[in-house]
Amino acid sequence: MTAHSVAEALRIPTFEDVRAAQARIAGHAHRTPVLTSRTADRLTGASLFFKAESLQRGGAFKFRGAYNAIAALDPAARSRGVLAFSSGNHAQAVAYAAKLLGVGATIIMPSDAPTVKVAGTRGYGAEVVFYDRYKEDRREVTQRLASETGAAIIPPFDHAEVIAGQGTAVLELIEEVGNLDIVVTPLGGGGLLAGSALAAKALSPGCRVFGVEPEAGNDGQQSFEKGEIVEIAVPRSIADGALTTALGLRTFPIIREKVEAVETVPDEALVSAMRFFAERMKMVVEPTGCLAAAAVFSGKIDCAGKRVGIVLSGGNIDLGALAGHFAAC
Template sequence: MRDADTDGLPTFADVERAAERIAGIAHRTPVLTSRTADAMTGGRLFFKAENLQRAGAFKFRGAYNAISALPEASRTRGVLTFSSGNHAQAIALASRLLGVPATIIMPGDAPAAKIAATRGYGAEVVLYDRYSQDREALGREIAGPRGLTVIPPFNHRDVIAGQGTLAQELIETVGPLDVLVACLGGGGQLAGCALAAAALSPGCRVFGVEPEAGNDGQRSFREGQVVTIPVPRTIADGAQSTALGDLTFAIIRRHVTDILTVTDGQLVETMRFFATRMKILVEPTGCLAAAALLHGLVDVKDKRVGVVISGGNVDLATFARLTAADA
């Protein structure tokens, strides 16, 4: 198998460059621990709290890195992306900080708080129906005539590299890990984290976790080719992607141990755990990695385990409704 730096894939060197670009701009988020979580799993868990990142999610890392790497002419014309919320907010905020016009295509059923925040950062928001319209085709229709640079949510070299900085920071903070568990939608976070883990903590087993209803990543991993599924019905709105990207899939095949799935019910239980035991607000998608561990899907007894909390952007009304049910 060829080295990543000869086959067009991002490498850890890209992650290091991303870390330089976002230094002093992105938050170096805290690493949290919980004796209760340790007792439940038998491991020593280190939670990377990206719910406390700027714009409320890890996505800011990749967004800022990607836009800051653009040539000046491209920045002047502006950027476009499509996202259910967290990447949308990240691109909107990064664009505002860099003085770049931003157009964001968002599903009409995205959480109201995410739509409002994206507009609040100054981006132009175009709504679409995620179940009947193709967001990428719509993006091309808008971007082409206006000369906008499209920065997709995950299948982009600089986006992947930027997301990898969270695992880089985690390992630099707590030391080598035996296991790293990340959330999986389109694969940008998992791919970037896998690159960092392979470079900084050799031998670390890396797992991705996606919603049971949206197991395209797991199927792709098992079948050895990208599998496309219909838009999944899940409360994990940030993981409603229908397929991995070619870049993210190639990195995941090379560096990831396995891909697991959790149910919406397990995500709700994990939201409650974070709120009641660790006193933090985490959105359903942000609970994916922790849910797999807290429900025993990975044996981490006596292991040092990194856990990504990917975001905290959830409507309070939705959070209350989900966590109050059957409590």
């Protein structure tokens, strides 16, 4: 591999890429609503603006990055199809985006992925290949299939066009509500947080950006504090969309430069936040989608007197699992 190809392979996106993604996905991704709650504002002493990506196509913000990445492929690459590995939301996003663009898709999913997400992925026409997340490396499985088929890999976060696409959520948020003092997003592999930081720092330079992980899987927090990527064992949490083991080579530099801090919340705080959205705002938000809100609601991030943007990243949860979480807490 030449030095040029290495540089291209590790290209770090900029805000200009987020702007380009916004144009590319316009008319295809939903411009999701920004919701407010006087009760939430009173509880936190802040003005909260919830970007409801739970209402995005495919039920999560992931559609933005998936569509942007596939649409950016040249015709020859599209003809060979795409591959993705995901616990669910990215899987559905790639499957749906590929269907809209007339591209074949194969998705590698863990055998314990939520049933609703597997069904959704297949429903969009993608082929699903299962692997054991505790015994197999999903990247190795994906690379093997890519070498056999020639399909382009669309990773869930460590991809310049994916990161840029995810950043359009916060770009829209700030365009709609104006300057923000704080932006908070869930953190798994870092695509949403990195893209959001690019948008927030460009449009609202004084804005402080925070990422939030499940307490059981704080690889991002460790990486941020240590100044280098830290890899952990596969964590166990109800936040199934954030069970990554390490940040990406492209997401980490952006997070290190533009993010204020990475916080964590326990599963109990996620259930409490899910209950709030269901009871007070009549919304279904999945555990991962509640990470940012849970940190604000529980006081992990001091937001008093501030204008705060919170990304609700997804709403794909089996109703039986939702009822089970509520019954357990």
